[in-house]
Amino acid sequence: MNIHAVLEELRPLLGDRLSTADAVREHHSKGEGYHPPARPDAVVFPTSTDEVAAIVSACARDKVPIVPYGAGSSLEGHVNALHGGITIDLSRMNTLLRVSAEDMDATVQAGVTHRQLNRHIEKLGVAFFVDPGADATLGGMASTRASGTAAVRYGTMREAVLGLRVVLPNGCVISTGGRARKSSSGYDLTHLFVGSEGTLGVITELTVRLHPLPEAVSAAVCSFATLEGAVRTVITTIQYGIPVARIELLDEVQIDAVNKYAKLDYPAMPTLFFEFHGTSERHVIEQAETAQSICTEHGGTSFQWATKPEDRARLWRARHDAYYATLALRPGSQGVTTDVCVPISRLADCVLETKRDLASSSLITTLVGHAGDGNFHLIYLVDPERPAELDEAKRLNDRMVKRAIEMGGTCSGEHGVGSGKMLFVELEHGDAVDVMRLIKRAIDPDNIMNPGKMIRV
């Protein structure tokens, strides 16, 4: 690679939107995960698809690695520039290009974040419901097939993305998908690029699906004597087909953390947070009443409703603070976050066996889950100065991932693979990884797109 030639070519195009400053490179050397940082040689801040195409074309000619970068909230080392090269920071491509409340879709540049999008479209009576904890960019969310608390009802980025604009590794620009709600025309390139983590091209624009703001909303919190009771409540709620909008599980350690962090007073017990969306108040009440009776059957010791917007906001703020609340349990520690997902019928087994593993570990660990999807996270708090603690967290995670895969689940529910889970992808998908490699090599023969991520080429 000849990085200098590329930088000389790009400087006239980008001016001060090309940086080789130490602080900028350092900032772009890592996400929020535990993975060792790795700096790019330079960072560029394009504002249009054409600029991205020019950057990629220059890199392609000299085989310079490219790392696409959104909000930097990756937890699996996606944005660490393992082989140097150029990081393309898309955060300045943050224009909403088109919103249609009629068709319930929007087209945005890849640097638009999910909260930014929702602020703009709320007044139109529509919402975008994929809500990872960080205010991630939609491009980054598409790249990791992200989801969040409302996926149980509204789906993940897999369901939310209708079409993409992508700069290919050779600098060509293509459009995938379209605005029709369904299509049987051609290979489904949209779904191929969603979740491809920047290894096949740079997503520069997205068309996403919106949903009507619900006519009626209510929320509820319920504490449980046992974690098993809480998990079995989730399973039954899903199996009854209650169209719950959110159903989140927090274990007693996580609740304690949230209480301390936000000065709240939830009982320090395994807890479920619910949200119900309906076409009418009656419809919401029906759902909540059914959920309440399921809670009671499974040892729920309280069922507090929150119908007022401010009460609901406080409740969900507590949930969204979970990660930072956990970190505050041990100041100076690094959070190591895990992310398995299993068929809902196996969720209790997976959670309880995992908790038994934790009982013999000295690490402080919280559990929080998008339980309605069969997806849950542990956050291990490790001291960055003590490598043995990270090793212990990895050992425990390894056991949990293998358990989830044996149960028909996946090594990653929503955080992606990055550099952290490449071996798990092979364990999970077996020979299908050979097909992934064929595709990677066909589209990116020089392996310039985010090398060292997703699959071993």
Added chain:
Amino acid sequence: MNIHAVLEELRPLLGDRLSTADAVREHHSKGEGYHPPARPDAVVFPTSTDEVAAIVSACARDKVPIVPYGAGSSLEGHVNALHGGITIDLSRMNTLLRVSAEDMDATVQAGVTHRQLNRHIEKLGVAFFVDPGADATLGGMASTRASGTAAVRYGTMREAVLGLRVVLPNGCVISTGGRARKSSSGYDLTHLFVGSEGTLGVITELTVRLHPLPEAVSAAVCSFATLEGAVRTVITTIQYGIPVARIELLDEVQIDAVNKYAKLDYPAMPTLFFEFHGTSERHVIEQAETAQSICTEHGGTSFQWATKPEDRARLWRARHDAYYATLALRPGSQGVTTDVCVPISRLADCVLETKRDLASSSLITTLVGHAGDGNFHLIYLVDPERPAELDEAKRLNDRMVKRAIEMGGTCSGEHGVGSGKMLFVELEHGDAVDVMRLIKRAIDPDNIMNPGKMIRV
């Protein structure tokens, strides 16, 4: 290619499940579309994935073309053996391998049909809601990304397929996807194979998503003074976010055909058929009342409820008979079916401009639509002995497809590309077709899988 060597190799394995009989080859030379038949050299009837792998391996060695065949209900020439070779008829792979009402999923062999699956799972309180008119096999439905009347609420095969077992063009067997409800692990091969029309491999097993049978169901029919009123009712219903399970449009010609065919007496006017699913009777009534008021606003002249199962069955039988009812309007004619899909906001424009085109044509044409998805079909009745009529149907279809694409829509909502729409795929997807070609060549370098379909290699 050396077809004889392949047949000699396979005969001991398959015995009388390998046929070169004229009648068998003729039966497998076409689907239900208007495309000229083309016979394979032989037809095989495997009963296991291992047998399919052996068949494909033998064909691969001698570069013999392979055509996967399900129920033969393709409308776009998918199963016509344009280059001869071996047709793999999967209809004897019709075993339900696993059903889980708890996880609402099932794993089936590719030859299981959607009605067969529903007959088996109904007693478990779950249903599979993708329902093309023909009793197609699930493998075929996955291959064409099929949908049906309930896609507006429950999605298409794109949403329904969780994972696949696929025999690759080199004879290797892979599994894609999994049973977790979401995953961020690896490239999304499941969605790549769904809709690939047998051009990348042979689907031998599928894991599909089920849904709870609704607690409450009702249906309704409403006639409209104008087609525009009917279409605008659909648009408003969708934009209100009413979770309608089915909303089907039939024009006055189609209604007349249905009346004659099934001795019914619907007013010969543009008509909507509705079905509502809910968690309770109240919830269903709420939906239906809202829909009724929308109908009234748009000139609906009646709104007849059908709450009894037998009344609903009669209503939907009328809808499902639409194709055969149309054929009966002109005995001996061939139906040429079209299939565009546009963003819902453009549906009225697309339908009305298309109807204006028809006004200047002498062909008898019916219109039926999964209007809630923005998807509608015309059926042109042409005399097979008069090529000018087929030319006329193609000319009209050409105009309609281009119109749909200009409106942000797609050349195929659910029937697929086959050999019939390859040029439209290029028009719709532009340079993205180059990426499709890269993938095709990487996975099937000798172009043995269903050659002459989907994309020009």
